[in-house]
Amino acid sequence: MDDVDAKRGSDVGDAPGAARALDRVVDPVVAVADGTITFANEAARDAFELGEAGRDAATALGARWTRLATAIDETTVGTARQVDLEGEQGSARIHRGADGATITFDPEPTGTDEAAGSQPGASDRLVKDRALEEAPVGITISDPDREDNPLVYVNEAYETITGYEFDEVVGRNCRFLQGEDSNEDAIAEMAAAIDDERPVTVELKNYRKNGTEFWNEVTIAPVRDQDGSVTNYVGFQNDITARKEAELALERRTAELEYILDRVEGLIQDVTAVIAGSTDRSELEDEVCTRIAEADGYERAWIGERNPATGTIEIRSSAGAEPESGSIATDTDHPAAETLATTDPAVDTADGTARAAFPLSYNAIEYGVLTVLTDRDRTVDDRERVILSALARAVASGINARETSRVLATDAVVAVELELTDRSLAPVALSAAADCRLDYRRSVHHTDDETTALFTATGVSADGLVAAATELSDVDCRVVVERDGECLIKLSGAEDLVGWLSERGARTQAIESEDGRARVTLEIPRSANVRSVVEAVEDRYSGTDVVSFQQRERDRETRQEFAARLEDALTDRQFAALQRAYLGGYFEWPRPTTGEELAQSMGVSRPTFHEHLRTAEAKLCRAFFGDM
Structure with missing residues (x-):
């Protein structure tokens, strides 16, 4: 026995040794490393008919070992788990360490009751003492017959976990590991279990010798003699800091999410009501900014729109404290400028206040940017960003609806002429294939939400049109009537240009298609973002050229x-x-x-x-x- 072992033996004094104390634990306890049983207490030797330590675990434990070996592999180092064994074999608790595991079996009968009453034979105490020292979990033994139930034994794993050496621990009550953040309920639960002479398992925050915190899973069980009297308490210690911190982090994230949902839920309801009830775009934007600025967690909100002529973002509506200037340069690092450049949300933090910008875009049409400023010392995390992005999309949808309705109400329009050559458009493809001229008359909406356009076709027969359309994919051409050298046809394709433009607030006045080129005339409300509509057409259809822009008053006939x-x-x-x-x-x-x-x-x-x-x-x- 080395000096440390000798010191430990002398400190234990007349109290039973560590191995002797574990021998008196009524539950079978074994220590296993690399598939070999390195220690077995008296109950385990009797239950499984074991001799000296060092036996193969699979041979000694039989069918139990298959389940136990799998459970050990699935148990995180420094933690413990309860395992139900098959049939009538009861259950076991596994304490996993870096180099092996300690297994405590359920006290229910295991099928070897006849051997349970036999007395142990001679055993190698040195081997058992060494097994305790090398056990992968912290093991302590205390003596309740002494004042304040002091520790009389700790193993090397305990020293590693706590940072205390053997001679700094023995003779002291185990409460010295506790500190200001140790859970009082867990401490009281351990004290009550010792008073009642029953086993207990708790999780509480302890402190190492150097003052650092760690989460300790402590299992304490009484050790009884042949008369049933408690002679010692044996404890198992597991450092479960990693698992516990993960659990606490999950609890914090859940609480934060619940806070965000509770706070934002009312905001979403308010903004949704504004979108549904506002009569025009300006009213909608003013009310949205007001509702956001009044919500808990935000100081200010504003909506701005790009001005390509000045290269700035001009603020249209604003509410809340600390107003910014009336315009922001689009080439700065402001999150609103970044959002318009990338079409993605952007967040930055300055002076402890987070600014978050979200694009106002619907059907590829840019309606501006929504920017919010949070309370001091609070940023916008990923969850809140997702919620506010959805809110911005709803606002953009509302603006789109107001702008689309304005098409029918306003007389101040911008007439835009475009030339398109993209063959995905049915009139472009058919005029090239049939060598004819097509003139748009109007669109027809069917009960199944399908839309077809009426065109007059000249320079081709009805049979020629149908034959040419048959050769084209995604083009459906039906002749309505043929007379006076022209045909009235219903034309539809994969791309519904008229309906697509209508959803974006533009009204199609004319489509003239010939030789695979279509001249399209649009009317867009002068107050709308004309540039954004035109850019959306250019992005959608390759080969689009802008022919002209013209501001005019729409002809209104009484x-x-x-x-x-x-x-x-x-x-x-x-x-x-x-x-x-x-x-x-x-x-x-x-x-x-x-x-x-x-x-x-x-x-x-x-x-x-x-x-x-x-x-x-x-x-x-x-x-x-x-x-x-």
Whole structure:
């Protein structure tokens, strides 16, 4: 025995030795390293009919070892786990160390009860003492017969875990590892278990000799003599700092997420209500900034829009404290400038305040940037960034809806002419394939949300159109009527240009396609981001050229002007036929009057009346659909 062992033996004094104390633990305890049993207490030797330590674990433990070996491999070093064994073999608790594991078996019968009552034979105490010293977990033994239940033995693993040497520990109560952050409930639970002479396992924060904290999983069990009296307490110590810190970090992240969700939930509801209730874009932007600035956690919010002429971001709406200047250069490192350049959220922290910017983009149309400033000493983490990004997308969607509705209401528009050659567009592809001219008439929306466009085709027969369309992929061409050297067709394809432009606040006025080139005329509200719409078209369709921009007032015809124009186009006979048919109920069903009766009222024959009526109806339709 070396000097340390000798010192430990002398300090233990008349109290039972470490190996002797473990021999008195009523549960079978074995230490295993590399598949070999290096120590077995008396209960384990009796239960598994073991001799000296050093036996192969698979041979000694039989079918149990397969489950135990797997569990040891799956147990993190420095932690413990409870393992249920198969059949009636009970369960076991594994304490895993760097070089092996200590296994304490459940006290339930294991099928070897007959051997359990036998007395141990001679054993190699030196081997058992060495096994205790080399056990992979900290082991302590205390003597409750002495004042304050002091420690009488600690092994080398305990010294490694705590930093205290043997002679600094023996003779002291184990509470010296506790400190100001040690959990009082766990301490009280251990004290109650010792008073009740029962085993206990707790997790609490302890302190090493150098003052550093570590999380300790402590298992304490009473050791009884043959009369059932407690002679010692044996303790197992596991440093579970890594696992515990991971658990606490998860708890903190969960608490932070719950805080964010609770705080942002109300904000989302407020902003959603603003988007639904605002009547125009300016009102929407003002209300959004106000709601964000008033929310807990934010100091200020503003919405800005790029001005390409000045190279700045001009602030449109703002709310909250510490206003920034009215414009920000797009070539600075401000997060708003970075967001517009990359279309991704950007965050920076200056003077303890985080500034976060989020793009306001919908259907590839840029509507500006939303920037928020947080409270002091608080940044914007990934979770909050995701939530605010979704909020920004909702705001952009609301702006898009206001801008799209403005197309129908405003007279101040910008007329844009574009030339497109992208063959993914059906009129471009068909005009090239059929060598014809196509002129856009209007779009037709079906009940299944499908949209087709009506075109007139000249310079080709109906059969030629259908044959050319058949050769094209993703182009559907159906002839509606063929007459006077032209065809009226329904044309659809994979790319619905008119619908796509409408979703972005642009109204298609004309599409003229010939020789694989289409001239497209758009009307965009003057207040909208015209540049962004045009850039979106250029990005979507290769070979797009801008022909012209022109600001103008949209022609608005009153009802009286429309009626006067139609009346000028009708002859007296045509006007009389249309008027008498309408007033006489000819368009109702069942008809209260006949064409014969109406003809007689005009003093003309029935065929003549119907000719005047059909001509008047045709002129009415042309006036309504914009052909006259």
